[in-house]
Amino acid sequence: MSGPSSYQPQNAFLKWFEARLPIIGLVHSSFVAYPTPKNLNYWWTFGGILSFMLGVQIITGIVLVMHYTPHVDMAFDSVEHLMRDVNYGWLLRYLHSNGASMFFVAVYIHMFRGLYYGSYKEPREVLWILGVIIYLLMMATGFLGYTLPWGQMSFWGATVITNFFSAIPIVGETVVTWLWGGYAIGNPTLQRFFSLHYLLPFVIAGVVVLHVWALHVAGQGNPTGVEPKSSQDTVPFTPYATVKDSFMMVVFCIVFAWFVFYVPNYLGHADNYIPANPGVTPMHIVPEWYYLPFYAILRSIPDKLAGVIAMFSSILILVFLPWLDTSKVRSASYRPLYRVFFWIFVAACLGLGYLGSQAPEGIYVIAARILTAYYFIHFIIITPLLGLIETPKPLPNSISESVLKRSGAVAALLALLVGGATFLGSTPSALAQEKQEIHETPIPPRNTWSFAGPFGKFDQQQLQRGFKVYKEVCSTCHGLKFLSFRNLAEAGGPGFTEAQAAAIAADFKVQDGPNDQGDMFERDGRVGDAFPPPTTWKNEAQARQLYSGTVPPDMSVLAKARTYERGFPWFLLDIFTQFQEEGVDYIVALMKGYEPAPAGFTLPAGGNYNKYFPSNSIAMPPPLTDGLVDYTDGTKSTIEQQAKDVAAFLAWAAEPHMEARKRIGFQVMVFLVIFAGLMYFTKKKVWADVHGHA
Amino acid sequence: MSSAEPSRRDFLYIATGTVGAVGAAAVAWPLISQMNPDASTIAAGAPIDVDLGPIAEGQVIKVFWRSKPIFISHRTKKEIDEAKNVNVASLPDPQPDSARVKEGHDQWLVVIGICTHLGCIPLAHQGNYDGWFCPCHGSQYDSSGRIRQGPAPANLYIPPYAFLSDTKIRIG
16 A cells, blocks of 8 residues: 555546546555465455455344334334344344344354464554554444333333443443433434444444554565565465455355354344333343443452443553563564463453353352453453563574464364363363352253254144134233234245134224214224234223233243243253244243242232243233143144144244245355365365465 | 466466356346346235226226226227227327227226336326326317327326226236
């Protein structure tokens, strides 16, 4: 980017244009001719992946905004509308929500790569600080975005995060009220968060330009930490880096697609499928996984202001890292002591992340305090000290001399996996004892579902039976407002014919109007109508009066809005086994979980004892009895059968495009694997001559 | 790249590029398709029934189908005669009145109430032809909804509809 470009256009028009706006020359010198060290390993491809993910987030985000309504009364519904009715809406939303997580996965790898190879050291301090700014902007953007679906976690996450600012002495409350635009989180808050969530990605893009600019001034670092000395040490960015980055992008897309198509809600929270309720806080309020280490730091400090300061300091301390690190050697490959402490630090961050997800009780608090202290000790004491006491290994004279060390990246990846696994393996098992006591309710037993796994499909007969259970039993108290009768005849559903769906609709009474006299009136349902609200209660106030202070939840997304804690190591294995039927299993368990209250348990008035319900006291009386629903397909109508059938029906109701999702997912996976293979061989071909000379 | 003698390397590059291009095109489709009417919009476009009973002779009512205004005109004898006694060949968009109403229901004209010029809504019982006058750019339609004067290129469009009985129609 410095000095005139080497780009010499041949075409007369391009010459004319270049003399007036040398933009092609700029691109050419930055992304084509730009010399890149030839010994970069795959950890260096994450910068490109991050740019790609920023693009994915901006494009999918712009599309989501076309269907989203930033209003407290409509936000949740508009997201469900997007998921159900908009063409590929489910895909676009899952790309965006999982894309945020993938963005953070990539940024953490990118940052730890910088820490390992000393990428922040002179002359790259400004480059590093710009990176920290991008990271902070990403955190803000991610948080703002998570509030937009206006579920329970959105609302309470927003409440907790904005309350950070209430820790500021004297003006804290004023600042928080200003942030909210009211006396609590409300519609003004949602609207300004929406506005800022749209703005910040473009600010990020701007800072990314500065980041890349600074990178191209200082030149890229490399695994040896020795600056390139001659053109022998570098290769042109295109095609070498371009093809290598592209190959890794495709590999990264495989991971991304796995989450999007097979476990799209794994990284979210079930509670966020419950519409925001300013009167009830979720049992465990936990931020998105990418904030967990900082959340653990916040909670480990018993003082409000000090906790908030510690949390912000834990990020801002990165700004000072270039001056905290006293070692003249950049790469950890030549720093035997630092390398050890680097991996300890990685483990400490993973540990903080795990602790951030756990309830702040007992030994978890102590462990979090130890790791918080260690986090700061790493930067303030260990890092400066190591540079003074460590004897680095001799550095190679040049990049070319160092020869490519293929084993480096693989060893690091292995160490990360082993380190992470042993840490996660050791800590929680020591805490298992404690955990047993925290659990008040048993784990719902697992059922086998036809719709589980990568090729799962709904059992149409089961969905039809389940619908019968819903209609004859549940629908008197529970709504199904995000479903329309037409959905019953849609592909991937219960498989009713159009005529059957119309007949079912005609069985329901729907309010319409006003008519010419100005009155509302009731008429038979039509296929285009949504399921009408329950008939036993008119509004929430009446429901609370009737049902001991509770409101029977709408069942449209219930199967996604319920879960139970999976515990270690299942929560990790679930990614690979694609287990995501916690909610469905819970519903079955709840239907069967009615028992006489055990001795010593005082059942509140209007409560029924249920061993799977979180407080064990549920307002709903046992809804199912053997033979209650008359099955016409010969299936025996037991409680167990009815429970499973209605749970399967609700699984479909919550995710009506699941079959399409898994089908497209398989096609995408096959495509990506083939494409990755082709990219790999293309990359090998392109690099063949470089590796030959080296 | 010499096409005369393709090497294995060329083949690999072309194959990779092609697969990449196919992938990019496949990704573009959902981004384009999402802007089409969604399932709820399509469901809301279902046919509607309109009771003609309360519409007095000489009255024009407006109902909505697929978010479009539909004019239903209960034509008078005079309006029907005017519509029929026009030299069809002299019209900008020649169409006999019989092609614009259902046989045996001459008194009922059902048209989409959107000016064929640039989408404004013409006003009933205005203009020189006992029909509609569009306030935007001055197009005038006659009692059969045909363009007679002004910039509009075509007659008012007829929506799909059928008589369920003498006093009830289904639009759509």
